[in-house]
Amino acid sequence: MQDQSTHRPPCQPPELAVIVPTYKEADSVAELARSVEAVLDGLAWELLFVDDDSPDGTAERVRELARRDPRVRLIQRVGRRGLSSACIEGMLATSAPFLAVMDGDLQHDERLLPRMLQAIKDEDLEIVVGSRYVEGGGVGDWNARRQFMSRLATRIGQRLIGVELQDPMSGFFMVRATVIQSCMRRLSGLGFKILLDIFSSAERPLRFRELPFTFRQRQAGDSKLEKAVLWEYLLMLAQKILGTTIPVRFIAFSLIGGLGVFVHMAVLWPILTLLGSGAFLLGQTAATLVAMTSNFFLNNLLTYRDMRLRGRQLLWGWFTFVLVCSVGALANVGIANYLFLEGHSGWFLSALAGILVGAVWNYAVTAVYTWKRSPQTA
Structure with missing residues (x-):
């Protein structure tokens, strides 16, 4: 006999x-699931x-929710990281004709979801944006620095897409599949601003509307905002331009x-300056090693942040990078020293020529060996 005490939502698309x-x-997924269920009551979602x-067990928490409610689903990505690419992967993994994107930290107001769905259907829109910058919206408890950075990024985004969208940086929206x-x-699929990516990738201007909401204060967990967010935003803009x-x-x-x-x-x-031109070979060698080390750590932090080396692997990665790039470094120092001693150019141009030769080799090594073939990446 079927247990009537266990509620099983009807299976429907x-x-x-x-x-x-x-x-x-x-710490947030259970509350988010409860809130979404409450506001979407009566809808097929x-x-x-x-x-x-996530190292904190987020995926297992979601699995627990999914075992109780089949409307909750999980995609656990291993070896891949990034908010925009995660959104794209999720949007392509469902058969639903309408797709909403929101953060998992409870800062987006889920109560707006029914209004978004109603607007996108009744007004024949293609996308509805939860906006902090239209009348009735707000950014909550943001400090002055964060507000300034958001406004600056917004202006840049508006120029890129050429649309009078007040909040192109919003991470809360609904779009037709x-x-x-x-x-x-x-x-x-770069960075954190998938909405801007969608608008700039569309073949024609999208029919849209903005609905106001106020950004909430985070209730649990840690903010993912960091300087790398701005870096990835700039990379995404560069990708769209180039x-x-x-x-x-x-x-x-x-x-x-x-x-x-x-x-x-x-x-x-x-x-x-201190040792004179006779110390050019020593100076070029030292400068090459310092610049190489600087580039390695910056690339590990930014370029390869989704495969970032940590702990002992960071030291191992630096060692292999320097070891394999030694050929490029030798070419760098050798060519620069030759040009300088032969009098073909001054110390600046000689050094620059060496850098350019080494750069091509260093990029190839970075792409093939240091990160992709490392024993362990994070």
């Missing part, structure tokens, strides 16, 4: 899928968590390499 990318949100292999399916191969011909990792590597030029010169110049 979902009309709405709520996509929630998560990383270390174990599913709640799809896309977890980037057909929109994602039509532009999915043009999405960059297209997909140039790999985004190469863009990041090149930008860090450009910074490495300044590091190199900052080491070489005082050595030559």
